[in-house]
Amino acid sequence: MRSDPWDVIIVGAGPAGLMTAITCAVKPLRVLVLDGNSRAGAKLLLSGGGRCNVTNLKVSEKNYQGGEARTVRNVLSAFSSERAVRFFKSLGVAMVLEEGTKYFPETQSAKTVLEALLGEARACGVILEMKKKVSRISRPDGSFRVAGEGFEYTARAVVICTGGLSYAATGSDGSGYGLARTMGHTIVKTLPALTPLLTDDPDWKKLSGITLPVRLTVTAEEKKFAASEGAFLFTHTGFSGPAVLDISGPWLRCPAVPKELIANFLPDENEESLRAAWVRAAADHPKWSWKRFLARYFPERLTEVLFHKLGRDVGTPAGQCSKKDRDALFRSLAHFPLRVTGACGYEKAEVTSGGVDLREVNGKTLESKLQPGLYFAGEVLDVDGRIGGYNFQWAWASGFVAGKALLRELGTR
Template identity: 35%
Template sequence: MPLSRPLLPDYDVIIIGAGAAGLMCALTAGQRGRKVLILDHANKIGKKILISGGGRCNFTNLYAEPANYLSENRHFCISALRRYTQWDFQALVNKYGIAWHEKTLGQLFCDNRSGDIVNMLVAECRDADVTIRLKTQLEKIKPVTNGETCRYRITSSLGEFTCQSLVIATGGLSFPTMGATGLGYDIGRQFGHQLVARRPGLVPFTLPAAWLRRFGELAGVSAEVVVSCGHQSFREKLLFTHRGVSGPAILQISSYWQEGETVSINWLPGVEIESWLRTLQLERPKAETRTVLSEYLTRRLALALCENGNLRRLTDKGHKPINQYTDAELKALADSLENWALTPSGTEGYKKAEVTLGGVSTDEVSSKTLESQRQPGLFFVGEVLDVTGHLGGFNFQWAWASGHCAGQYV
């Protein structure tokens, strides 16, 4: 096993971080015959992989493509994603006989447990003679130049090591209870790299106390909605919580939301709402508003919408029969249901965020090799870079793709 190999003073490649990107980079480099050491401060390999997907790891997405990623340079991820695709990682999973299934929207999950993916990556690292050391604190990184050759001296709690290529695969700030730190960003700064402002992504919204007094009792209720912010929209489930709203739709749009902005919710996606209401006026004129809304939404949600906000007076708390709406009122009702305004007070922060937006700027990193253009032999892979995927396996696919591509050049 990689954990039991004796430590050597010199390596071709040292990787900081035993997560998804780091492991993929290590096994790829090791398969090329490179002598590889992974150092990580955690007590387990791939801790975030283990907890992902509710313990079943949403390891990739069938529809992964550059449009699913946010970055100040939207073109940066194209090269890596094309050279190591979701089909390539799926083939590796199949090679190990790991049972998987597709959920909605192309998301691939393990049938059993996330540990199957970690064990697969560790086995690949073992076969490639990769050495892994956990519970290791990084103390100092110093470049050592000899003529035109640059090596790195790593001082750690295990001693000193040198390497030709140094890979930063430390991830972001999400899940600090799992040991996430800003180490990768500090290393980027040390070597002159600019950082794109970081903030929590794929994260639940918190809402003002006044809103919670009206809707807090819906905690646990969900509905399929279309949620929009700016020019971006997602159609998925929204979930009410004791502190605000969550669910896939909210997590997705949170990556596009900025503090103070309003989010729009369509409570009846796929329904031509005004046309539907006019039909009801003819076919069921005496039906109450709350009754007809309950045919698409849970009764609790339909009542809450009717008893609060714009609909409270318009619908007489939901008691107003459909045939009593004027033409203007019907249009207003349709518009409220299609463009319900929600202004979050904030987010749940890094403790609940799936990812970290921003990071090491891609301006001075090669999209082909993932090597720094400021510092020879220094590479950045995975979440530490300013590349963030949508919810649904896209961030793992970026980890696999960026790790694999860097592993071909270290």
């Protein structure tokens, strides 16, 4: 390995750090990536159930929460998801679309994605050192000192790509926020996001394992605060599945008390379609119970719990109730309050919301406005995306933007 001083030191070998390195490691720049973990990209390997949802066909700043939307838009437009797909194809990783918009590697393996990034970083001459946890960044003179137990390096520029606080065993333990703070940066309050929600309601808990499509809404003071749609899973502690994970961040951030989580258990139906189905069933099967009639929408166990909660008898013939009563029932099933008592913490959260305040970074380069030569990329910034490949897209795009800016700034020595 060539020795100090380095042109660029990148702290963190996750998706954002590797993308930054690949982008800026153009000769003659010498780029060193330091990571505290024993293996690079440990979180990437867990992602998408081991399959890695690399990006999404439809990406805009509206899919993200956190700091200034203008900065998020700038960054996303510099490296679109289409470009991410082409980039991976150029590394030999073809993508397939699932559920209409989610891109996964054709191999269905996150390992393929990580190996492609590591291979490209090596090919670009990036030096990667594992088990090098950075605990200090300082700037005693013009250049940066980057240090940890048993090492100290010097660099002209530093990029902090240390991720958030979730799944700390992957290496992202929040220490990057401390590094940013010592360089004068403000950290917007962090919270777990994309995390399951908890309930103390035994009726819901006994439905553990049941999954169905829902639309969820967080309401407060009779106003809609946030909504999500997709698969919903009852668990032995509460609620999970993509629709729940997506709404967990807004739920935790919604400051209003009280606030409600409302489930529409019939998201693909409307009053008309339900009435038509009921009219048909009443004519063809006048003796069908509600349980039988609703079997086309819900598993039996769920119907029983829903009716129990509504104080109704699931065994009464559906076709014999009054129209008013029927309409009231359908409305209830589409507007069902779920008692939420909390959220799982960072150990179950896919991402962290909050982080380095975007107002303190240049929205076009992701360079610190407080410390020229210091950059940020990835989840360490106050940006978190919905479920569906948006968080990786942020890592690719922000790594690209920081890397390009470094090239412009340091490219000629």
